[in-house]
Amino acid sequence: AKENGRNTYRFYTADMNARALEILSVENQLRRALERDEFVLHYQPQVDMGSGRIVGVEALIRWRHPERGLVGPMQFIPIAEERGLIGAIGQWVLREACRQNQAWQAEGLPPIEVAVNLSAMQFYGRDLAQDITAILAETGLAPRWLALEVTESVIVQDVESTIATLAALKGMGLKLAIDDFGTGYSSLSYLKRFKVDKLKVDRSFVMDVPGDADDSAITRAIVNLARNLGLQVIAEGVETPEQWSFLKNEGCDEVQGYLISPPLPAEDLAKRLARGAWR
Ligand code: C2E
Numbered sequence: 001a002k003e004n005g006r007n008t009y010r011f012y013t014a015d016m017n018a019r020a021l022e023i024l025s026v027e028n029q030l031r032r033a034l035e036r037d038e039f040v041l042h043y044q045p046q047v048d049m050g051s052g053r054i055v056g057v058e059a060l061i062r063w064r065h066p067e068r069g070l071v072g073p074m075q076f077i078p079i080a081e082e083r084g085l086i087g088a089i090g091q092w093v094l095r096e097a098c099r100q101n102q103a104w105q106a107e108g109l110p111p112i113e114v115a116v117n118l119s120a121m122q123f124y125g126r127d128l129a130q131d132i133t134a135i136l137a138e139t140g141l142a143p144r145w146l147a148l149e150v151t152e153s154v155i156v157q158d159v160e161s162t163i164a165t166l167a168a169l170k171g172m173g174l175k176l177a178i179d180d181f182g183t184g185y186s187s188l189s190y191l192k193r194f195k196v197d198k199l200k201v202d203r204s205f206v207m208d209v210p211g212d213a214d215d216s217a218i219t220r221a222i223v224n225l226a227r228n229l230g231l232q233v234i235a236e237g238v239e240t241p242e243q244w245s246f247l248k249n250e251g252c253d254e255v256q257g258y259l260i261s262p263p264l265p266a267e268d269l270a271k272r273l274a275r276g277a278w279r
């Protein structure tokens with residue numbers, strides 16, 4: 001490989017340039033996408049294990065790209081974060097999720113929570129509580145029907161600031177969930193100081209339950225931790241009836257995953273909601 005050093009280097013820079021150009025192009029297209037209203041939210045049901053009813057949905061962003069079709073968030077959210085566009089996109093997501101949830105309630109559908117994912121920049125940048133207050137006022141959604149999902153890695157970036165932000169949001173009556181729980185660097189002692197409502201067991205643990213003994217032990221431990229702390233617990237990425245039975249047995253409150261439904265366009269979600277129980 002040594003004698004190829006020059007070539008390798010050249011390839012490397014060519015690659016870097018291609019990557020930089022790609023990012024620049026996506027950045028410009030993202031700016032246009034905001035203006036042209038190319039983003040859309042899909043909604044994935046969250047089901048209460050006791051009643052089998054849909055009690056919430058997670059709002060997940062997609063980009064209706066004029067040439068590339070429906071583009072998933074992993075293709076553009078990291079670039080939006082890197083290029084400082086996540087604030088504007090995040091505001092759009094919050095407003096659209098609240099507007100849609102209020103519209104469902106106005107149609108007479110059973111009221112549900114809508115959960116929105118927050119990036120670190122949204123959490124630490126502007127006054128999030130103030131922004132959300134304005135969005136709730138504008139859309140008419142009652143705060144109890146909005147949940148925010150934040151990852152551990154986000155909340156431990158600045159503990160003091162997190163405590164203040166979470167307290168402000170909590171004071172407004174919103175729900176707060178820790179997303180991808182168990183995958184971050186957070187110390188469990190933070191759970192006492194952060195006023196959250198819900199832990200979300202990461203899909204990487206749920207995936208190999210009940211077959212894998214370690215993942216089953218971790219999932220069981222998280223469910224028990226949540227219950228003992230008086231927090232709600234939801235498992236994500238539930239795909240099989242075996243996972244459902246295991247989680248039900250352990251006392252998990254809610255599940256989300258392909259077993260119930262993939263994320264759906266708003267109209268399809270409304271039909272599911274009107275039908276009642278998920279089966
Ligand atoms: P996440 O918050 O962990 O969301 C769950 C992801 O798992 C979603 O992917 C969902 O479609 C997928 N999923 C749900 N059930 C199953 C299942 O049973 N099996 C498998 N294999 N996958 C399942 P998606 O929609 O591609 O979103 C990926 C990530 O993008 C999200 O991960 C979240 O971190 C981020 N994201 C999505 N929407 C937003 C947004 O509006 N704002 C921000 N900041 N991030 C977002």
Ligand code: CA
Nearest residue numbers: 058117149179
């Ligand atoms: Ca999430």
Ligand code: CA
Nearest residue numbers: 179180200236
């Ligand atoms: Ca998650």
Ligand code: CA
Nearest residue numbers: 180202203204
């Ligand atoms: Ca996850």
